[in-house]
Each structure stands twice: as C-alpha cells, then as structure tokens.
Amino acid sequence: MDIENIKSQFPIFKNKINGKPLIYLDSANSSQKPKNVIDRITKFYSKEFSNIGRSVHSLAVTATNRFEETRDLVKKYINAKFREEVIFTKNATEAINLVASSFGEKFINKGDEILITELEHHANYVPWHFIRQKKGAIIKFAECNERGEVDIDAIKKLITNKTKIIAITHISNVTGAIMPVKKIVDLASEKEIPVLVDGCQGAPHLEIDMQKLGCDFYAISCHKMYGPTGVGILFAKKKWADILPPYQGGGGMIGEVKKNDITFSDSPTKFEAGTLQTAEVVGFSESLKFIESIGIKNIIEHEKKILEYALETIKKNNSVNVIGDPKKRGSIISFTIKGIHPHDIATIFDEDGLAIRAGHHCCQILHEKMGIPASARASLGIYNSKDDIDALSSAIKKCNKVFNN
Amino acid sequence: MDIKELYKEIVLDHGKNPRNKKKCKDFNQDAKGHNPLCGDKVHVFLKLNQDKKVEDISFEGEGCAISMASASIMTETIKGRDFNVAKKILEHFLHMLKEGSKLSINSLSEEENIRMMSLSGVKRFPMRVKCATLAWHTFVHAAEGGNETVNTEK
Numbered sequence: 001m002d003i004e005n006i007k008s009q010f011p012i013f014k015n016k017i018n019g020k021p022l023i024y025l026d027s028a029n030s031s032q033k034p035k036n037v038i039d040r041i042t043k044f045y046s047k048e049f050s051n052i053g054r055s056v057h058s059l060a061v062t063a064t065n066r067f068e069e070t071r072d073l074v075k076k077y078i079n080a081k082f083r084e085e086v087i088f089t090k091n092a093t094e095a096i097n098l099v100a101s102s103f104g105e106k107f108i109n110k111g112d113e114i115l116i117t118e119l120e121h122h123a124n125y126v127p128w129h130f131i132r133q134k135k136g137a138i139i140k141f142a143e144c145n146e147r148g149e150v151d152i153d154a155i156k157k158l159i160t161n162k163t164k165i166i167a168i169t170h171i172s173n174v175t176g177a178i179m180p181v182k183k184i185v186d187l188a189s190e191k192e193i194p195v196l197v198d199g200c201q202g203a204p205h206l207e208i209d210m211q212k213l214g215c216d217f218y219a220i221s222c223h224k225m226y227g228p229t230g231v232g233i234l235f236a237k238k239k240w241a242d243i244l245p246p247y248q249g250g251g252g253m254i255g256e257v258k259k260n261d262i263t264f265s266d267s268p269t270k271f272e273a274g275t276l277q278t279a280e281v282v283g284f285s286e287s288l289k290f291i292e293s294i295g296i297k298n299i300i301e302h303e304k305k306i307l308e309y310a311l312e313t314i315k316k317n318n319s320v321n322v323i324g325d326p327k328k329r330g331s332i333i334s335f336t337i338k339g340i341h342p343h344d345i346a347t348i349f350d351e352d353g354l355a356i357r358a359g360h361h362c363c364q365i366l367h368e369k370m371g372i373p374a375s376a377r378a379s380l381g382i383y384n385s386k387d388d389i390d391a392l393s394s395a396i397k398k399c400n401k402v403f404n405n
Numbered sequence: 406m407d408i409k410e411l412y413k414e415i416v417l418d419h420g421k422n423p424r425n426k427k428k429c430k431d432f433n434q435d436a437k438g439h440n441p442l443c444g445d446k447v448h449v450f451l452k453l454n455q456d457k458k459v460e461d462i463s464f465e466g467e468g469c470a471i472s473m474a475s476a477s478i479m480t481e482t483i484k485g486r487d488f489n490v491a492k493k494i495l496e497h498f499l500h501m502l503k504e505g506s507k508l509s510i511n512s513l514s515e516e517e518n519i520r521m522m523s524l525s526g527v528k529r530f531p532m533r534v535k536c537a538t539l540a541w542h543t544f545v546h547a548a549e550g551g552n553e554t555v556n557t558e559k
Contacts, residue, residue: 339421341469343443344412347530351408360444373444373467402412403421403470 020353028379095234104131148175148324170202175324176332227287228280241267331380415523420470429463438543476540
C-alpha cells in the first residue's frame, strides 16, 4: 500500500508544526481529514445547501437527498438491516446519552443493574451515572485484568436477574484491548439483556458488521473515522428504535402537535430533533468512500504492522512502561516514561512536531486502578508509517536527555 | 527556542526533588487544587500566625515537572513572609508568565528572583500556564480560608 500517496490526500500534513513536519499519533483522539471530505463540505455549502426534510423547494430536496443518501451509505457500511436503525447524533457521547436516557427512562428502575467495565471512557459511564441517580439503579464494573483487558468471565460473574443492560467499549482507548463483543452479546442474549457497544475506537479500526456483532446498540464517532466533527451515529436495533421514547423534543421529530397531545414520528427522525449538522453528515459520506477506497481490511493490516513495529521499538527503551498487554490490541499504545510526567512528555514531543495525547484520556477509573494519574498515548491512523514510529522512539530518547535521566 | 528554556536546570531540580513536599507540622490552614483537564492535584498546608505571616508552608500532590517545581519554588519563596507580601509576589509571578517579563521583586533576594524566573519559559507554552499557577492559587485560597477545591476550569 502506498502510504505516502494516502497521506498526501490529507492537507494538514503540508503544514509545519513548530517548524517541523507534523507527525500525528493522536488519531484515537480525533483523526485528520482527507481532502475529499473537506471539499465535500465546501461543495455542499456552495451548491446544495438548504435545510432538510422541511421545505419543498429544489434545494431542500437536493440537500435532503444528500443527507439521506449518507444514511444509506452508513447502513450499508455497518451492515444494518434497516435505515431506521441509523440515527445521526452530534457525537458518540450523545449517542450513548440517548440510549441511557431513553432506555433508562423506560426500562431501568430502582435496584436494577447496569453492567459496564473498568475500561470505559467517561462517555460510557457518566450517562449511566445520571440514570443511577435518577432511578436509584446500580452500576457494576467488570474488572480489568493485569493485561489491561476485561475477559468474558469478569462480565459473566456480574450478570444477575437485575441486569438491565450491558454497556462496553469495543476497544479500550487506553490499553487498546479489543473486547470479545460477540461472546458478550451471546452471553447476554441467553438472558435477553441488551448490549450497547461504545464503538469510538472500534469503528475506525475494525470491520464493523452489525449482523456479525449482534449487539443492540453501537455508538460511532465520525470524527475519528476521517470525518467531520459534530457527527456521531447510533445504531439501534429496530426492535429498540421502534419502542424507545424520543430523546429530545423539537421540530422534525413530531407526528402531530395539538394543545393537549403530541405524537411523534418514527425512527430515525423521532430521535433527530431540530436542524442537524447537515453539511457534516454529507461530508461523512466522503469519509466512508475514503475508507472504502483503501479497504478496511487493508487499513487493519497496515495499522497492525505499524502497531507491532511500535511496540517492538518502544519496548526496547528501558525507561518506557507500556500500559497493558492485551492479547488482541487495537491501534493504541499508552505508556509512561520513568520519572517524567506525561504532560512533560507531550510538550517535549510537540517541539518536534509530534502530536500525542497525555492525561487520563477520560478514563479516571482505569488510571486509578493502575495506580497512575496519567499516561502518554500514541495512536495510529492510516497515514502513519514506520518513520513516524522511529520519530516517536527518538522523541522518547530526547525526553530522557532533557530530564537528564 | 530550545525546550531547555522551559525545562531549565532549576525547574528540573525542583521538579525531581520538590522542597517542602510533606504535610507540615502544626498547619492551621490548608486547601486543595485540581486541574481536571490534566489531573494535576495539589494540597497546600499553611501555618499562618495572627499577623498573617506564613510561618510554615508545604504541599503534597502529583503532577508534571512544571507544577511540582512551581509548588516547590513557591514554598521556598513564601515561607517566612507576610501573606500580603506573598500576594504581591504572586502578582509579579503571574505577570511574568503572561508577558514573559523579567522579575525584580524588591522584597526578594537576587537568588530568589532568579529561582522564580526559572519558570518564565512557561510563557511560550500557553497550555502549561495552569500547571505553573495551580499551587499558587491554592495557597491564596488556603490563606483566605476557602473550603472549596481550587479548580483551574472554574
């Protein structure tokens, strides 16, 4: 695969950061955007823009078609059965909040249990906390093991007759552990417990097939998939999309509005109140085309190669401690350097144009468990090469030099 | 500019071996500070006498080299000084971080001024200014008897 050619499709790499070429190892945070996505948004605003789903004039029809065509593309990409199962949200966080709020409102009562894991991003904990507070529910945390993964038994032993939903990440955004989603879904379905998957790190780096995974809900962050910010997707199985109450009220999501009663439209519009991020959704259609032009299998293969090289390279440095050792790892490596705080690491890296994330990565529960306040994280995208990893390795050496280690 | 402008020897020294990093005996006021964005935490302990003189000051906490060095340098600079003088020193310190100006605070010795100035490199790193100021704001909060945790994002 010609990575240089792929990288050249991303205009951001033409810029210098602190006088140095940009080395971007922060795609788990947000990926960079290829030119076709950026151009599509400009074209949409320049030639096709109008509000969707409301007016009857030509532009409204064009804009509505472009928007709904994107829904069809998503449906196909994730292999959903029905277009009603594809709901646009502002981000994956909103997608999870939607489920926590609507599902929680209808199906979770006092003493009921919500099963999550210690690996979860705050976006897959805090929304459930709201339901815990509102309904008097209980949140149980499946334990993460020494390898930084949650095995199926840790989940199995927490399932009770009170378990109302299981909400798990697809890939840990800290340890990179790929969760056994299919096994968890099989286990849960024996007891008819729905499963929500936080797919923020999964969707950009794995094949995501809703029929194969079998989960009830899947949350996607489009800006991590080479797409625009402001777009998330909730896949909700039709059986849930049909019966869950609306999340927010407003224009577009209603059936009939009278002074004493209101009826609502069906999914997906039931969950899409108000004017949506139309241009960004249309822009996302180009992200899917970009991914498909390379092929997700090729992306997985390339990232795996770079990931293995990165692990091998940075583990050679004795000052580095890699967080977790999952048997199956997505494109993420979190690490610490002995005696140097992750924020100092990130600042020193930045001087060389190297972008990583430092902090708790919105996973305070996991960091507390591992006894570290923060970590540094390098994460991959399709544009990364072995050269980037060599630069990472040199930058780690530079940190030790600056700190006289 | 070289990264060494930020990580000067004095900063690294205080960052690695922070002074007064303990809970001081007989403290009568304390406050906690937290930067929720990066997780830096500091707990400042003060022994303030009736005339508002800082008889003793120490801190506990965890964070980056900048935040630990700044807390350490603060305790060394503030100890034995009146609270009002300490607040003036903080004003100059904040001005230095904002403007990158040199420090020449009359109430401080040349060595003390130089020690404080070791943190002036922070000016070029806007994301790190809060690391350098967290302990200082927490100190003021402790001295003024505030109960809430100082939060850099509020």
